[in-house]
Amino acid sequence: MPGRLFSRGGTLRKLFSKIMHAIGDILVPASFKKEMKSCEQVGIELANNEKPTNFKERLDRWIHLIICYPCWTYSKQLELIDKKIKGHSHEHHDCNHRSDNVAKEVIDQYSKKKEEGP
Amino acid sequence: MKDTNFSSDEFIQKLKDGDPESVRAVVEKYNRTIFNAALGQGISPEFAEEVVHRTWTAFFESLSRFEGRSHIRTFIFGILYNKCKEFWREKKKYIDNEEYDPVVDSSYQDGGWSYFPVEVDKFVEATQTFDKIEECMEGLPPNQRMAFHLKEVQEEETSEICNILGVSDTNLRVLIYRAKNRLRKCLEGYFPGEEH
Numbered sequence: 607m608p609g610r611l612f613s614r615g616g617t618l619r620k621l622f623s624k625i626m627h628a629i630g631d632i633l634v635p636a637s638f639k640k641e642m643k644s645c646e647q648v649g650i651e652l653a654n655n656e657k658p659t660n661f662k663e664r665l666d667r668w669i670h671l672i673i674c675y676p677c678w679t680y681s682k683q684l685e686l687i688d689k690k691i692k693g694h695s696h697e698h699h700d701c702n703h704r705s706d707n708v709a710k711e712v713i714d715q716y717s718k719k720k721e722e723g724p
Numbered sequence: 725m726k727d728t729n730f731s732s733d734e735f736i737q738k739l740k741d742g743d744p745e746s747v748r749a750v751v752e753k754y755n756r757t758i759f760n761a762a763l764g765q766g767i768s769p770e771f772a773e774e775v776v777h778r779t780w781t782a783f784f785e786s787l788s789r790f791e792g793r794s795h796i797r798t799f800i801f802g803i804l805y806n807k808c809k810e811f812w813r814e815k816k817k818y819i820d821n822e823e824y825d826p827v828v829d830s831s832y833q834d835g836g837w838s839y840f841p842v843e844v845d846k847f848v849e850a851t852q853t854f855d856k857i858e859e860c861m862e863g864l865p866p867n868q869r870m871a872f873h874l875k876e877v878q879e880e881e882t883s884e885i886c887n888i889l890g891v892s893d894t895n896l897r898v899l900i901y902r903a904k905n906r907l908r909k910c911l912e913g914y915f916p917g918e919e920h
Contacts, residue, residue: 645832646832649901649905650898653897653904654900679841679842679843679844680841680908683842683844683911684904684908686847686848687851687907687908688904691764691872691876694854694857701769701772702756704759704769704772705759705760705773708755708759708776709751709756712751712755712777712781713747716742716747716751716784717748
């Protein structure tokens, strides 16, 4: 993966991506590009953590890494957001007492009705 | 913990009859989950208490109309989603749902990308504290926030999320994409000097 090779060098990756993008433009036939998914479609797949399911899709994704050069950066950004939000939402232990208070109130409120009768 | 019994006809009937043990069981089972979901919508803990309380009130009031067609969890989350929307409307921070027209995004131009996303190393800095993410989340419409939370944090099944939000599978994909892309772009906005 280009990203792994250049994970510490943003400028180098950018330069590499630009060169690959230029090469991709020459090497990938226009007819093939027409059949490919758009950057936007790939963006939706990345956002939904969807993996390519067959050879064509895998090839599409790889070519997107070349033509659609910031794909790797984009997917890493999404990954970071995911991790951060997931991590944060599991840090709500200090709110458990609030949640438990609500639970107690609700149970009291709706169980009482039964005990009180009609 | 398996919770299939929570959707059984017998359990639902007991709930409808106001059986105290069943009331306790359902509240204890789902209360923390929906409380966390409310927090995940960017609602402060103080207001989350209120939203969760309203959710349970609506749940018990509408239980007689629950026909058991969906899982009880789906039913509860559906109510929570509406209560969150109500909350945002009251706070005048409600952004109406967008149309599901083809996604047009300024990141893309002529089939390619219009600019480089901010480098990952720099992007990490923006996500170091949760404050910026929270600020950015405030700009998301409720349906996108809820879709994101249910999918990524609660890890709910796609079909269940579609039922809760009342959207199709395709629309859900777009909602999640838009939520993440908006957050990503918003966080990128913290780098004014970056070449876009």
